Amino acid sequence: MTVPLLKIGAVLSTMAMVTNWMSQTLPSLVGLNGTTISRGGTSEKITLFPSPEDGWQIYSSAQDPDGKCICTVVAPAQNMCTRDPRSRQLRQLMEKVQNITQSMEVLDLRTYRDLQYVRNTESLMKVLDNKLKVVSESQKPLNPKAFQELKVKMDELLPLLPVLDQYKSDARMIVQLKDEVRNLSLLLLAIQEEMGAYDYEELQQRVLILEERLHACMQKLGCGKLTGVSNPITIRASGSRFGSWMTDTMTPSSDSRVWFMDGYYKGRRVLEYRSINDFMKGQNFVQHLLPHPWAGTGHVVYNGSLYYNKYQSNIIVKYHFRSRSVLVQRSLNSAGYNNTFPYSWGGFSDIDLMTDENGLWAVYTTNQNAGNIVISRLEPQTLEILQTWDTGYPKRSAGESFMICGTLYVTNSHLAGAKIYFAYYTNSSSYEYTDIPFHNQYSHISMLDYNPRERVLYTWNNGHQVLYNVTLFHVIKTSGEL
Structure with missing residues (x-):
């Protein structure tokens, strides 16, 4: 058995x-x-x-x-x-x-x-x-x-x-x-x-x-008029009260690198993160040490290069990340610097560089313009001025500004309660006063830039890195239209 x-x-x-x-x-x-x-x-x-x-x-x-x-x-x-x-x-x-x-x-x-x-x-x-x-x-x-x-x-x-x-x-x-x-x-x-x-x-x-x-x-979405800004989306809280962060406004969408520049003057250290997820976690980054210190927070990354205002001067520097070298630098004639004509928050924000669907821009002011905002379109390779507009809006009364589709939008304050108050249209050399709500969650904005590739606003708000989606009134082009 x-x-x-x-x-x-x-x-x-x-x-x-x-x-x-x-x-x-x-x-x-x-x-x-x-x-x-x-x-x-x-x-x-x-x-x-x-x-x-x-x-x-x-x-x-x-x-x-x-x-x-x-x-x-x-x-x-x-x-x-x-x-x-x-x-x-x-x-x-x-x-x-x-x-x-x-x-x-x-x-x-x-x-x-x-x-x-x-x-x-x-x-x-x-x-x-x-x-x-x-x-x-x-x-x-x-x-x-x-x-x-x-x-x-x-x-x-x-x-x-x-x-x-x-x-x-x-x-x-x-x-x-x-x-x-x-x-x-x-x-x-x-x-x-x-x-x-x-x-x-x-x-x-x-x-x-x-x-x-x-x-x-x-x-196919043609350039349109700004009609609304979303609620803020906080990506990270890091760095000091003032600074700037950005992604390249021209590279393919597969390139999601993020650049981080803490502080508003004498800084030379730029951190390059591999992706926005790495930036959120504070990992996987390399450091670039600029040959010249920067002034303000109006920097922009465009087609693989950093454009920034050299400290204590009205010189614009083009620094190429891959070669780690300065490709070109040029003086922005008559532009005020060293806190002569900053935004309302100060911070050596005399010269603000930005990009949109139409290319590279500089926003600044001069003595000849009596402190009113001047817009100049720049040639990205040589930094030569292609065309200039006088907006008539006093720069010291502006909180921040950004370009979308050739239009400069200006906020009336950098503090809580700010709104997008003024728009200047370079295509018609005309302006209008606007009333677009803008939720300033952390009550002190020191950097505000538009990224045409992603169609979002990048903001540095009191030590917080924040995104805003924008709503544009579009004219949709079909394949049969020019």
């Missing part, structure tokens, strides 16, 4: 291992239990997306709190994922897994019960075995008393027969289940390989296509 007991014990052990594998390994294998699959130090959920030809359309775009570009899409009426044949295949496989798991649980309970019964009858079977040996070895005929004892023992063992029959049936079912599990494993591995190629290569290509369509859509 030792052999049947070992067989049943082996079955129990095998069933326990297979059940555990079915309940834990299979869901992770197909990615249906929420498990993330890590590749290259990142965690990603497996998600099936339809192809761009299946009807997804870009509706709008904006910035999320992390500074990433997000878009809203209009999806087809029917859920595309339900039409993916692999999605149906995975559902069917999971149903099979659940059915097999339930069957094995029943077998497990039943086999455990039968094993207990066999163990209880093991002593009876040993007694019967000994009596049969005595009878077979004895030369004497079996007397009625001995025969009766054997009959009683046999009667006690009769209930074991249906248990053994059931055991034979269960053994056949276990063989079938093992074959089914083996088939499922092969099929799931094949799907996993297919999904791996689809989700990390195909999906990447589809994301790139979607990004191209998004940028193509944004390029």
